Amino acid sequence: MTLPTSAEGISESRLARPVGIGRAHAKAIVLGEHAVVYGAPALALPVPQLTVTASAGWSAGSSDDTGDVSLTTTGSDARPRETQASDGLRRLTAEFRATMGLTEPLHLDLILDCAIPAGRGLGSSAACARAVVLALADLFGREVSPETAFDLVQTAENVAHGRASGVDALTVGARTPLLFQAGEARELAIGCDDVCIVADSGEMGRTKDAVELLRAAFQRRSGAREQFVRQASALTDEARQALADGESARFGARLTAYHELLRTAGLSTDRIDALVEAALTAGSLGAKITGGGMGGCVIALARPEHVREVTRSLRHAGAVQTWEVPLRGHADHAR
CATH class of the missing domain: 3.30.70.890 (GHMP kinase, C-terminal domain)
Structure with a gap:
């Protein structure tokens, strides 16, 4: 049975939620900055005190073939404000739709409540992307594997930063410190x-x-x-x-x-x-x-x-x- 892919479908079915919620947290690189993109190892630390929560719901606006996304950001350093969704988040939602086989146009409202200071090397962009992925999965009632979540977050990270090493995408969802090298990660002893x-x-x-x-x-x-x-x-x-x-x-x-x-x-x-x-x-x-x-x-x-x-x-x-x-x-x- 196919899940609904529009606001109209939601009103007729209980297979998807009216609002999806996703969460992620900050990270800090312990050692390995810059060298990691050349294949060197890196040690990374989750920072669970700093979190971001994403809420995804259906927008009242009309959608088009590109799939509109309305974004509202909140946080400790700013009043709630509506902004145009970033290129990375737009690309992420498009990739999510393609990955999950959702063919109808989407018009979504995203709310990001982020306590992670931006521009501090704490992984705010990756954490926001991961929270959005999990919120969309919750909204559509879909299971997302760790590998798929990583790939989707990397989609947004590569738009935001160019060639992303993958450290941020992994650590913003990790529970323990990680050793990262050549695209693979394992728990640190x-x-x-x-x-x-x-x-x-x-x-x-x-x-x-x-x-x-x-x-x-x-x-x-x-x-x-x-x-x-x-x-x-x-x-x-x-x-x-x-x-x-x-x-x-x-x-x-x-x-x-x-x-x-x-x-x-x-x-x-x-x-x-x-x-x-x-x-x-x-x-x-x-x-x-x-x-x-x-x-x-x-x-x-x-x-x-x-x-x-x-x-x-x-x-x-x-x-x-x-x-x-x-x-x-x-x-x-x-x-």
Whole structure:
């Protein structure tokens, strides 16, 4: 039996819901930024404290052959506002329709309630895309496999960011820290009870500028890319092993070393460097920029008994928000 694919069909059938709901959460890259797109490993951390909820329903407007999407965004930093749906979300809804075999035109209302600060390297675009996928699946009463959800989120991510590595698309739906490499992910072995503190510098990240800066540096010097990827891979592999062995100090040292790698490449800022220094001075085992760079957030590792002191120091150094994320023992969150 075919599910209804229009508002009129909904009124005549109970096979689909009048409103579909989907949820996702933020992420932070622990190590592996930039190098991951060249096949190097990356370690990624779900941030379940920061969530996005998508609601999908039928619009009162008329649909056309392209499938109209009306978008309203809400969140802690803005009043509810109606905007034209992004190219990525329009492409995502079209791909969802094609994947699910929905042939009639769709006219949808999407509401995104997002607590994830945009432009901070926390995966807000991927989280919004995943929440929309799950909301559409709920609306139409369809099951979406993890593989299909990933592919659909990547559709939106590739429109938004160009060549997306897939780290964000996976981690915004993950329950535990992940090791990601060459398009595949597995759960990280965690041998310690330390806490990652994510601190928002208040500066918008400039991922595209950072990518172009790094690419230009690679083109200027023969072998520069290979050297960067080799150093990044070694630090990430050493950090992964230290984390599995419960060697917190060794793990933290790799975080700080990776920050130095990115800072030397020109991807940090004075404010980010000040936050890293503040965390280390307050007893953090390691700290670094997280995400694309040239702004965004810092991630600092601390033993549980030092979390308050490190957080206080980050705040005093200018962090506008902080979130504490245990490496293991996450509360149940977005599915």
